[in-house]
Amino acid sequence: MRKFEKSTNRRSWVNWMLFFTSIVVVFLLGLIASSITERRVEAIFAYQPTVKLNQYEPRNSEWGKNFPMEYESYMETSDTSLRTLFNGNTMIDMLEVDPRLVVLWAGYGFAKDYNQGRGHYYAIDDLRNSLRTGGPTGPDDGPMPATCWTCKSPDVPRFMNKKGITEFYSGKWSGKGAEIVNAIGCADCHNAETMELQISRPALIEGFQAMGKDVTQATHQEMRSLVCAQCHVEYYFNKKTPVEGVPYLTLPWKNGMTAEDMLNYFNEIEFVDWTHSLSKTPMLKAQHPGYEMYKSGIHAERGVSCADCHMPYQSQGGQKYTNHKMVSPLDNIAASCQVCHRESEATLRKNVFDRQLKVIEIRDQAEILIVRAHVEAKAAWDAGATDTEMHESLQKIRTAQWYWDYAAASHGGSFHSPLETARVVGKAINEAQNARILLARVLANYGLNKEIPYPDIATKAKAQKYIGLPMDKLIQEKEKFKKEILPEWDKKSKEREATYTN
DSSP, X not given: OHHHHHHHHHHHHHHHHHHHHHHHHHHHHHHHHXXXXXXXXXXXXXXXXXXXXXXXXXXXHHHHHHOHHHHHHHHGGXXXXXXXXXXXXXXXXXXXXXXXHHHHTTXXXXXXXXXOOOOGGGHHHHHHHOGGGOOOSSTTOOSSBGGGGTTSOTHHHHHHHHHOHHHHHSSBGGGGTTTOOSOSOGGGTBOTTTXXXXXXXXXXXXXXXXXXXXXXXXXXXXXXXXXXXXXXXXXXXXXXXXXXXXXXXXXXXXXXXXXXXXXXXXXXXXXOSEEOTTTOOEEOOOOOOHHHHHHTSHHHHTTOOHHHHHSOEEEETTEEEXXXXXXXXXXXXXXXXXXXXXXXXXXXXXXXXXXXXXXXHHHHHHHHHHHHHHHHHHHHHHHTOOHHHHHHHHHHHHHHHHHHHHHHTTSSHHHHSHHHHHHHHHHHHHXXXXXXXXXXXXXXXXXXXXXXXXXXXXXXXXXXXXXXXXXXXXXXXXXXXXXXXXXXXXXHHHHHHTTOOO
């Protein structure tokens, strides 16, 4: 009897425990359901537009009224605190870091000034402040063409829509300084009505057309790279077509996207960016073939887009959105890399640095050899060499520096595609050595059988002095520009923006 009573009591106690446990579980599930519902409601109301946007609205702050989280993360492109093993988003004087660049670009604007690019927030300021843009004394006599503004601002598609593509490319850089004032932003990549990604720069569409491809049929995932490719690509200013004399921004993709394809294209049309002031070589300047190099790498092969790594998804208040900080994945390895890779942050960071260090090692060797080739070519000219004697070696120098620059300017190429980057740098080394062999024969013909001394270019100042750059004068001109011209540009731009209506 007692055993029966104990059994009954135990059963009763267990039932009561199950009852109260069920109540707690139901209560907690109710809280979770309520939270989910609340967050869904927040998501619905958070994206109700507060302003109606015009497609050509260039002010990012106006877009930010409808998309506050994206805008807030975009404003973080003003952060310059990230300094990785190589660059990051900190302002770095690359000519000071690597004075060989001054000699490699002798006679070209990059020898005056070349800084590590900061975030998109600074796109306008950095171009205005660069010594490469000179110091105009009037509204239309700046040294660079207006085409140089193309990738710097959503004011560009606005201007192109208003006055035409050719009109935008026409004239000097300084002539449109009061028009192009808003830094890279929303209207560069998004449709104002649907928020779908779209291409706003005609050069990218025309570049694919040259290869017989219709980029307008791209998938959404492809677009998450293509909107970046509007600017992070190789290009040149074609002054022959479609309008004679107008520096029309063109992607040299007719033969394909490899370094060899583009070199062949430039050789076919006999294009020259500038003539080297020491070696008299008809030179090519690679811009930033980041997209082309990325396409040759494993991430592109696996379908990973630029945005997957540089603009990872984030959640806030139950809402998923794309982080628009647009920074190195090393800034947020958990969100950018560990979504796919299960290694630790330390291991993944080491993977990046290992690849970069190996490429930098051979890239430095290529630079030394090409500098020697320029110096030896100058010695040959000074000794009395003829155009016929120098032609083949100069073509080798042109080719070597193109391959080096293609790899060096590809912005992340040593990680995006380390094998392709190393392959291209290897070709630069080979071409530079071949150029030096040819030059040695020319020099020998003029009795110069000893090694030509390597110049003292240990610092940027020494290198600029060696190539004859009047830096004091250039700096004075830029300071005059900042005091006399910039205030007028800012005044005119504010007057124009005051007339904008949404």
